[in-house]
Amino acid sequence: xxxxxxxxNEELNKAGAGLIISLLHTKPNAVLGLATGxxxxxxYAELVKAYRRDAVRFDHCRTFNLDEYIGLPxxxxxxxxxxxxxxxxxxxxxxxxxxxxPDGSAADPHAExxxxxxxxxxxxxxxxxxxxxxxxxxxxxxxxxxALTSATHVVELDERTRQxxxxxxxxxxxxxxxxxxxxxxxIMKAKTVLLVVSGEDKAEIVHxxxxxxxxxxxxxSLLQTHPSLIVMMDTAAAKLFR
Ligand code: GLP
Numbered sequence: 001x002x003x004x005x006x007x008x009n010e011e012l013n014k015a016g017a018g019l020i021i022s023l024l025h026t027k028p029n030a031v032l033g034l035a036t037g038x039x040x041x042x043x044y045a046e047l048v049k050a051y052r053r054d055a056v057r058f059d060h061c062r063t064f065n066l067d068e069y070i071g072l073p074x075x076x077x078x079x080x081x082x083x084x085x086x087x088x089x090x091x092x093x094x095x096x097x098x099x100x101x102p103d104g105s106a107a108d109p110h111a112e113x114x115x116x117x118x119x120x121x122x123x124x125x126x127x128x129x130x131x132x133x134x135x136x137x138x139x140x141x142x143x144x145x146x147a148l149t150s151a152t153h154v155v156e157l158d159e160r161t162r163q164x165x166x167x168x169x170x171x172x173x174x175x176x177x178x179x180x181x182x183x184x185x186x187i188m189k190a191k192t193v194l195l196v197v198s199g200e201d202k203a204e205i206v207h208x209x210x211x212x213x214x215x216x217x218x219x220x221s222l223l224q225t226h227p228s229l230i231v232m233m234d235t236a237a238a239k240l241f242r
Pocket of ligand 1: 035036037038039040066067131132133134135139140141161165
């Protein structure tokens with residue numbers, strides 16, 4: 001495990017974007033696993049800046065997002081599709097044929113999860129999987145549980161997760177109760193995993209996930225077994241690693 005601590009969020013974002021840019025320079029057709037939430041927005045902003053100064057291009061890469069809410073129209077303001085269009089896809093040369101998210105508006109979410117999983121398997125391996133971490137140790141929408149699911153699947157969202165994500169909805173009642181998420185197995189198959197954590201509110205969970213027992217009750221703890229894990233934190237998130 002490669003643990004990197006940055007004095008500021010800005011430095012963290014530049015470093016995270018730098019890792020992606022160097023991968024695309026060495027492997028233009030790389031497969032990127034993408035996350036949503038507040039944490040990666042700064043990294044996407046740095047990628048857009050690099051693209052605008054011609055320091056990176058996305059012509060040949062493909063992207064797969066970790067998850068999507070079930071029950072929101074794709075263009076809903078809070079869908080992860082809309083998030084990705086806003087923060088990255090519409091600002092760089094990524095065409096819709098190169099980017100993939102589960103379809104949360106599919107009539108049969110379980111069939112959609114199976115379709116997405118088959119698509120993931122057809123590309124072989126994700127070269128670099130970006131992850132954030134939920135306050136309860138979830139990655140993607142893999143919530144703490146007695147057992148974790150390996151493949152892409154439909155998941156019931158934990159109340160703490162709904163509350164944490166409610167900030168961008170008009171009320172908690174509008175927050176979906178289900179999502180489609182890549183499973184732990186899909187995530188762990190990635191060649192390299194980049195876990196990005198910022199803010200003091202994540203200090204306890206990232207410390208527990210990386211140094212505590214490996215347990216399905218803290219899905220991020222399984223990352224301890226990944227052979228190529230890079231963890232990027234700002235000093236606030238890393239305060240328990242002193
Ligand atoms: C959501 C996403 C996760 C993300 C988590 C933390 O639940 N499904 O992929 O890592 O929130 O998001 P944030 O970075 O906003 O704390």
